[in-house]
Structure formats: structure tokens, C-alpha cells
Amino acid sequence: MQMKNKKIGNQTVKLDNPPKIISTHSIVGPKEGEGPLSEYFDDILNDDMLGKESFEKAESEMMFTAISQALKKGNLKETDIDYLFSGDLLNQIISSSFAAREFSIPFFGLYGACSTMSESLSLASIIMDGGFAKYVVAATSSHFSSAERQFRFPLEYGSQRPATAQWTVTGSGALVLGHEGNYPEITYVTTGKVKDYGQKDANNMGAAMAPAAADTIVNHFKDTGRKPEDYDIIATGDLGVIGRELADKLIEDFGYNIRNQHIDCGEIIFDNEKQNTLSGGSGCGCSAVVFTGYLYKRLMKKEIKRVLLVSTGALMSTTSSLQGETIPGIAHAVAIEMNSN
Amino acid sequence: MQMKNKKIGNQTVKLDNPPKIISTHSIVGPKEGEGPLSEYFDDILNDDMLGKESFEKAESEMMFTAISQALKKGNLKETDIDYLFSGDLLNQIISSSFAAREFSIPFFGLYGACSTMSESLSLASIIMDGGFAKYVVAATSSHFSSAERQFRFPLEYGSQRPATAQWTVTGSGALVLGHEGNYPEITYVTTGKVKDYGQKDANNMGAAMAPAAADTIVNHFKDTGRKPEDYDIIATGDLGVIGRELADKLIEDFGYNIRNQHIDCGEIIFDNEKQNTLSGGSGCGCSAVVFTGYLYKRLMKKEIKRVLLVSTGALMSTTSSLQGETIPGIAHAVAIEMNSN
Structure with a gap:
């Protein structure tokens, strides 16, 4: 059997039936909302705990909200979605798994550290282009406070940070891929x-x-x-x-x-x-x-x-x-x- | 554009160009090697540390070995492989990432806890069936001692285990998917x-x-x-x-x-x-x-x-x-x- 190989060069595939990003949703914490991109975010939180009792539960709730809102903007129900691709920084990607628990959508859990947005988008795009799905959601999240205490020190220590250090963003983004309409x-x-x-x-x-x-x-x-x-x-x-x-x-x-x-x-x-x-x-x-x-x-x-x-x-x-x-x-x-x- | 949808029912895709499992390799620890499936495993370790200085490094080395041997049995070089899909139980899937570091193969990191073998095989199969790859490797691993100390207690505590408890397997399996030959x-x-x-x-x-x-x-x-x-x-x-x-x-x-x-x-x-x-x-x-x-x-x-x-x-x-x-x-x-x- 002769199959067309969509691979070009060493590491790239060309999508012949390019999926379209039909909706997205972005939600960020208060500090991100005070930054230079403020006007572009859909939701800016006043309280980065989202009324939850832990940073981890707050992070998962952010992702749940990003996915829910992206579906809503796409006029889609969860039952319309063929796959959810998601991952995050927390041990055993609990932000993603606990968000996915709230949706009745087949779920592939990923771990790519901070590469997860393009990792989830890559796999979502490939599965769409291959004709395996009509709609797919890709999502990820991080939270300054859950990451800081997992990877570095409890915030209460007030550790000093060197100039090369980066600040973990509190935020979640979700996007929906489909095949129709005038979208990217x-x-x-x-x-x-x-x-x-x-x-x-x-x-x-x-x-x-x-x-x-x-x-x-x-x-x-x-x-x-x-x-x-x-x-x-x-x-x-x-x-x-x-x-x-x-x-x-x-x-x-x-x-x-x-x-x-x-x-x-x-x-x-x-x-x-x-x-x-x-x-x-x-x-x-x-x-x-x-x-x-x-x-x-x-x-x-x-x-x-x-x-x-x-x-x-x-x-x-x-x-x-x-x-x-x-x-x-x-x-x-x-x-x-x-x-x- | 009318696309054929390979989805059947709610959660299943049918593979029209079914990929074949052209080679596999299994490596297990001493306790698994004394169990009833002993004769079926390719490698049985005498030393579950593999000469490494930590359980975590030993686990990553097991996965490296499983992938290397599966490639060898398939008469393939790492440059023949289009994608590696892998994940494991350790925080931030370090067994997989550090094993993947040793290969020059585009890598998708996964987290599905103990579902990872069929998760990696699912995505590997879909990407093959869609014509995006000629050869793909799917792999995963776990190690009793690295899991025990991460999820439960340091082994030195000698904690008692209830009858419902399970014993984390020390082992890694890798398989290579291709399109040719008389294989499953x-x-x-x-x-x-x-x-x-x-x-x-x-x-x-x-x-x-x-x-x-x-x-x-x-x-x-x-x-x-x-x-x-x-x-x-x-x-x-x-x-x-x-x-x-x-x-x-x-x-x-x-x-x-x-x-x-x-x-x-x-x-x-x-x-x-x-x-x-x-x-x-x-x-x-x-x-x-x-x-x-x-x-x-x-x-x-x-x-x-x-x-x-x-x-x-x-x-x-x-x-x-x-x-x-x-x-x-x-x-x-x-x-x-x-x-x-």
C-alpha cells in the first residue's frame, strides 16, 4: 500500500486540510492584568484564588473556565468536541486532569513543561488534519503560587530571586479547532x-x-x-x-x-x-x-x-x-x- | 471541503491504514523476572539500579534500553523514527525526558499515569494512520522504588501495606510502529x-x-x-x-x-x-x-x-x-x- 507521507524534511508536517482556530479564551491573574497586554485578555481575575481553598484548585478552575468559555464562543457543546489535549506544570498534571473530569470529552494528558501550548496545538492540529475529529480543544495553564511552592520555595520564605529568574504567569488559555469559517x-x-x-x-x-x-x-x-x-x-x-x-x-x-x-x-x-x-x-x-x-x-x-x-x-x-x-x-x-x- | 471522518460512534476511530507493531522490547526488574511471565520478558535485570546512583536515573536508563533494543530488533536507526511518544509516573516525567534526550527524535511527552502505554500507542497509531510518519516509537516505564518514595513513603520507613494495595512494577516497554510486514x-x-x-x-x-x-x-x-x-x-x-x-x-x-x-x-x-x-x-x-x-x-x-x-x-x-x-x-x-x- 502506497501512502502519501505528509512529513517534509526532518521534523515538520504540512497540513493539507489545515484546521482553523475557531475560538479562543484567555484568563489571567491580577498581575498579568496590570501588564502591557491587559486589553487583549478576555478575563482578568481580581482574586487569583477564584474563591477556592488552594492554589492548585484555583489553577484547575482557571483551565475549566478557559475551556468552557472557548466552547461557548464557538457555539459548541462539550459533546461536539472529539478530543481534549491538555497539560500543565503541576505534578501529575492535576490542573488538567481535574479540569478534564468536569467535561465528558475524550482526553489526552500531555507533559511538555512550558512547551505545552504548542505541543497540545500540534497534536490537536495533526488529529484534525488526519480526519479523526471535527472539533478539538487544546489548553494549558500555570499559576504563580502553585508553581512557586512546587518547584522552588513556599512563598512565605520570601526567597530572593536572581536577575535571570522568570515569573510564572497565572493564566490559562484554551482554543477550539474546527474546519469551517474564516479563521486563522x-x-x-x-x-x-x-x-x-x-x-x-x-x-x-x-x-x-x-x-x-x-x-x-x-x-x-x-x-x-x-x-x-x-x-x-x-x-x-x-x-x-x-x-x-x-x-x-x-x-x-x-x-x-x-x-x-x-x-x-x-x-x-x-x-x-x-x-x-x-x-x-x-x-x-x-x-x-x-x-x-x-x-x-x-x-x-x-x-x-x-x-x-x-x-x-x-x-x-x-x-x-x-x-x-x-x-x-x-x-x-x-x-x-x-x-x- | 468534504473530509472523511474516521470517527465512529462517540470515542472511537477506525484506522483505515492500520499501522503494524514491527518490534517490541520489554525489560523488567528481578522481582518481575521471578513471576509467572518470566519466560516472555526480553531482559531481566539482576540489579534494579542498573549501576546508576539513583532509582530515578535507573528508571530512565531502563526506558533508554527498551527503546534502543526495540529499534535494533526493527533494524532501524534513530534517524528513521519520525516521533517518540512517551510518559511515566515521575514528577515532570523525567524518566521519559531524560531518555528522549539521548535520541535525536521529535518527542511528544505524555502523562496518563498507568494508562500511558495505551495512550502513547493510541497517538502513535493515529499519527501513523494519518500519513504523518513512517515509523513511530511508543514507550513507558515505572520503577517500584522511585514511585514508592515519590507517591507514598521512603522505603526505609518499612510502612505496612493494606490488602488492596498494588505493587509498582519495575519495568519498561517500547514498541515500534511501521507500515510493512506480517505483524500485529x-x-x-x-x-x-x-x-x-x-x-x-x-x-x-x-x-x-x-x-x-x-x-x-x-x-x-x-x-x-x-x-x-x-x-x-x-x-x-x-x-x-x-x-x-x-x-x-x-x-x-x-x-x-x-x-x-x-x-x-x-x-x-x-x-x-x-x-x-x-x-x-x-x-x-x-x-x-x-x-x-x-x-x-x-x-x-x-x-x-x-x-x-x-x-x-x-x-x-x-x-x-x-x-x-x-x-x-x-x-x-x-x-x-x-x-x-
């Missing part, structure tokens, strides 16, 4: 490999993830034949100020200059100087809300036409760090395009 | 929803997962029109002795009797009385090594022709349990068939 389309999916250049400092994750981001972006160009100027925006998330600089340099070594197109979701979600967020935002929720809020709305308004979303993840745990392991990184790229007609 | 094929994928019936006891996870297993199996029958007797074996994993009984009863309430076909990977991997494993084995590695060892080899010998593999996961964390949450469960089913010619 997913055209290419470039899946990342795990890259490890020996970085060990969990307070400098941008440096750990930059090589993975550079590798995926360069391979996206090689596989597709596209160039940086084919995109209006190449959005990594979340390298922060320091990691973004490093990624740009690494990519330059491969002969591509993406500085004119490159924004980093972690760098732009806060006013890092005024808001004391040091190298910028991080967490699965960061690229999720920057995409579903800021970038999606600009695509819909046709202010921009082609975005390459490259969420990046640092794949360590507190145990691996305590055991002296370095921090492997990964980045997945998804090309999203708004037709001109 | 994946024909249907039924994706589970998160089910929660309010069970709270982390020492009785079989009871927490039984409703999810029952729901997925019943929906598989409804979606495909198949009956229990269409399968030689319906293999859940890992409900253990107690959860298996409960699942059989729940399925009977829906009008299906699967007792003649039903085995549970957790129940059969150990001699539970002699080996003091109480309700049976558990862990992502359990259904992984029972499938890649025992069931795959019996399929290849044509002793059995149709297997429904239904790995089951309990989606809690220590944090969710301490916060008084119940334990949601999930189960994914994959139909695997050996042609008679």
Missing part, C-alpha cells in the same frame, strides 16, 4: 527534539531552553524552505529577556536573522522593570494567554497574517536538579496563518 | 474520558480506575459493534485483583460479560500470594511489559489473534490527595489484531 489556519507543525547543553541553574531556564528553540526554528526554516521574513511574528515562549537574546545569537550562527520578527511571550507579558519580573514571565500559561489573547486577536483583525508560535519547555524536576542533572529543553513550532480573503 | 495491526483506538466516582483511598487505586475501564470498554463495544467474544483477550492494566472484579461487575450492568476474555496485567504479572504483591502489580511499566512481552509474543505466534489493550490510569497526585480530592481515573483502549495469512 494551522499550516505546518515542526516537532522539537530534546536538547541539553549542560545548563544546571533552575533560575536561568531561558538559557536552558534557548538551544531547543533555536534548533526547532532553524529546522522549521530548513524543512519548509521558509525564511524569517515569511512571518510577521515569530513568538517564542518563554525564554525571557536573557534567553531570547541567546536564541537570536544561536539562530544567527545557522545563517538566519530573526530579530525583526522575534518576540518572546515571557518578555512582553509584563513590564519587567516596573513589575519587578526580572527576565520576564514563564509557565505553560504564558505563551497560552499571549497566543489566545494578544496574537489570535491581532490575526483575526488581520493586523498580522503569519505567526510561528514556538512554546519552549524546560524538562527538569526538583528531583533531577537535586540529583545534579542538567536541564534539557524542548520547543515545538506551529505555523498559524490568516487568509487575506 | 492496530485497527481501532477508543479514547477514554476522565471518570471519578468519589474514591479517595490511594491504596485502592483499582477501585478508582475500574469505572473508567468499564466506561471505555463498553463504549468500545457500542462504537464498533463488537462483542466480548470478538476478542481472544481483553487486557486491562492495572486494576489488580479487586479492581478487575469490580470492572467485570460494572460492565455486566451494561449488558456485556467479559469474564471469559478479561485478564488484568496487574493481576497476572506476579504470583500475588507467593510474591506478597497483594492486589497485584501497577505502574505504567506493568501493562507495557505485559503487552510488549507476553501478549505481543503470543500474537506473533498466532496463539491469540485479537487483543483489546486497555491501560488504566489514576490521575491523582500526593498534593491532590492531601487536599482531600477524590481520585479520577482514565482508560484508553487499542485493538490489536494478527492477520491469519
Whole structure:
């Protein structure tokens, strides 16, 4: 049997029946709501506990809300949705599993650290393009307080943070893929490999993830034949100020200059100087809300036409760090395009 | 644009270009090697530390070995593989990420607790059937000692275990999917929803997962029109002795009797009385090594022709349990068939 292979180059697939992002929802905490992208978010919380008794339950509730609202905007019921792809930073991805418990939707749980938005979007797009589904939801979340106490220290310690540190975003983003209507389309999916250049400092994750981001972006160009100027925006998330600089340099070594197109979701979600967020935002929720809020709305308004979303993840745990392991990184790229007609 | 939808019923897709399992590898610890399935495993370790300095590093090394050996048996190099799907029980799935770091293969990290073998096999099969890949690897692992200290107590405490408790399997299984040759094929994928019936006891996870297993199996029958007797074996994993009984009863309430076909990977991997494993084995590695060892080899010998593999996961964390949450469960089913010619 001769099958058409949709793979092009080493790491990319071209979607011949490109799924469309028919609705999105972004929900953020109070601090994110005071940042420069404020006007683009759908929900800004006054209380980052959402009336719940723990940070973890609050995070799961945020994701539940993001998914519910994205369905509502798409005029869809949960029974219309074929699959839910979701993951988050918490141990055993409880934010996702407990949110998924509230929906009667077949569920694939993912873990890609802060790369989860483009990981879930990649798999959702592939399953749509292959004709396995009519509607799919991709979602992710993070919460400053649940992440801080799981990965670093209880907030009550008041630990000092080095300048390279990033600030975990409190937020959740969900999007619904469908086949109809005039919406941004997913055209290419470039899946990342795990890259490890020996970085060990969990307070400098941008440096750990930059090589993975550079590798995926360069391979996206090689596989597709596209160039940086084919995109209006190449959005990594979340390298922060320091990691973004490093990624740009690494990519330059491969002969591509993406500085004119490159924004980093972690760098732009806060006013890092005024808001004391040091190298910028991080967490699965960061690229999720920057995409579903800021970038999606600009695509819909046709202010921009082609975005390459490259969420990046640092794949360590507190145990691996305590055991002296370095921090492997990964980045997945998804090309999203708004037709001109 | 009119697309063919491969979805049948509510939760199932039918694979029109069924991928084939062209090679597998199973590796287990010493205790599993003394159990009733001993002769079917490819590698039995004398030392469950594999010469490493921590249980976590040992677990990752097991997965690395399982993947490497499965590639070798398939006469494939890592560069031949389009995607690796993998996950495990450890926080931030470090066994998988650190194993994936050693391969230059695009990587999708998953978390489905002990449902990971059929979750990774589901996504790998869908991506193959859709024409996105020539070869895909699906893998998972668990390790008694890394799981015990992460989820329960340090081994040094010598905690007593109730009769409903299960014993985490030390083992890893990997399999390679391709399109050519006379090998077992994946024909249907039924994706589970998160089910929660309010069970709270982390020492009785079989009871927490039984409703999810029952729901997925019943929906598989409804979606495909198949009956229990269409399968030689319906293999859940890992409900253990107690959860298996409960699942059989729940399925009977829906009008299906699967007792003649039903085995549970957790129940059969150990001699539970002699080996003091109480309700049976558990862990992502359990259904992984029972499938890649025992069931795959019996399929290849044509002793059995149709297997429904239904790995089951309990989606809690220590944090969710301490916060008084119940334990949601999930189960994914994959139909695997050996042609008679």
C-alpha cells in the first residue's frame, strides 16, 4: 500500500486540510492584568484564588473556565468536541486532569513543561488534519503560587530571586479547532527534539531552553524552505529577556536573522522593570494567554497574517536538579496563518 | 471541503491504514523476572539500579534500553523514527525526558499515569494512520522504588501495606510502529474520558480506575459493534485483583460479560500470594511489559489473534490527595489484531 507521507524534511508536517482556530479564551491573574497586554485578555481575575481553598484548585478552575468559555464562543457543546489535549506544570498534571473530569470529552494528558501550548496545538492540529475529529480543544495553564511552592520555595520564605529568574504567569488559555469559517489556519507543525547543553541553574531556564528553540526554528526554516521574513511574528515562549537574546545569537550562527520578527511571550507579558519580573514571565500559561489573547486577536483583525508560535519547555524536576542533572529543553513550532480573503 | 471522518460512534476511530507493531522490547526488574511471565520478558535485570546512583536515573536508563533494543530488533536507526511518544509516573516525567534526550527524535511527552502505554500507542497509531510518519516509537516505564518514595513513603520507613494495595512494577516497554510486514495491526483506538466516582483511598487505586475501564470498554463495544467474544483477550492494566472484579461487575450492568476474555496485567504479572504483591502489580511499566512481552509474543505466534489493550490510569497526585480530592481515573483502549495469512 502506497501512502502519501505528509512529513517534509526532518521534523515538520504540512497540513493539507489545515484546521482553523475557531475560538479562543484567555484568563489571567491580577498581575498579568496590570501588564502591557491587559486589553487583549478576555478575563482578568481580581482574586487569583477564584474563591477556592488552594492554589492548585484555583489553577484547575482557571483551565475549566478557559475551556468552557472557548466552547461557548464557538457555539459548541462539550459533546461536539472529539478530543481534549491538555497539560500543565503541576505534578501529575492535576490542573488538567481535574479540569478534564468536569467535561465528558475524550482526553489526552500531555507533559511538555512550558512547551505545552504548542505541543497540545500540534497534536490537536495533526488529529484534525488526519480526519479523526471535527472539533478539538487544546489548553494549558500555570499559576504563580502553585508553581512557586512546587518547584522552588513556599512563598512565605520570601526567597530572593536572581536577575535571570522568570515569573510564572497565572493564566490559562484554551482554543477550539474546527474546519469551517474564516479563521486563522494551522499550516505546518515542526516537532522539537530534546536538547541539553549542560545548563544546571533552575533560575536561568531561558538559557536552558534557548538551544531547543533555536534548533526547532532553524529546522522549521530548513524543512519548509521558509525564511524569517515569511512571518510577521515569530513568538517564542518563554525564554525571557536573557534567553531570547541567546536564541537570536544561536539562530544567527545557522545563517538566519530573526530579530525583526522575534518576540518572546515571557518578555512582553509584563513590564519587567516596573513589575519587578526580572527576565520576564514563564509557565505553560504564558505563551497560552499571549497566543489566545494578544496574537489570535491581532490575526483575526488581520493586523498580522503569519505567526510561528514556538512554546519552549524546560524538562527538569526538583528531583533531577537535586540529583545534579542538567536541564534539557524542548520547543515545538506551529505555523498559524490568516487568509487575506 | 468534504473530509472523511474516521470517527465512529462517540470515542472511537477506525484506522483505515492500520499501522503494524514491527518490534517490541520489554525489560523488567528481578522481582518481575521471578513471576509467572518470566519466560516472555526480553531482559531481566539482576540489579534494579542498573549501576546508576539513583532509582530515578535507573528508571530512565531502563526506558533508554527498551527503546534502543526495540529499534535494533526493527533494524532501524534513530534517524528513521519520525516521533517518540512517551510518559511515566515521575514528577515532570523525567524518566521519559531524560531518555528522549539521548535520541535525536521529535518527542511528544505524555502523562496518563498507568494508562500511558495505551495512550502513547493510541497517538502513535493515529499519527501513523494519518500519513504523518513512517515509523513511530511508543514507550513507558515505572520503577517500584522511585514511585514508592515519590507517591507514598521512603522505603526505609518499612510502612505496612493494606490488602488492596498494588505493587509498582519495575519495568519498561517500547514498541515500534511501521507500515510493512506480517505483524500485529492496530485497527481501532477508543479514547477514554476522565471518570471519578468519589474514591479517595490511594491504596485502592483499582477501585478508582475500574469505572473508567468499564466506561471505555463498553463504549468500545457500542462504537464498533463488537462483542466480548470478538476478542481472544481483553487486557486491562492495572486494576489488580479487586479492581478487575469490580470492572467485570460494572460492565455486566451494561449488558456485556467479559469474564471469559478479561485478564488484568496487574493481576497476572506476579504470583500475588507467593510474591506478597497483594492486589497485584501497577505502574505504567506493568501493562507495557505485559503487552510488549507476553501478549505481543503470543500474537506473533498466532496463539491469540485479537487483543483489546486497555491501560488504566489514576490521575491523582500526593498534593491532590492531601487536599482531600477524590481520585479520577482514565482508560484508553487499542485493538490489536494478527492477520491469519
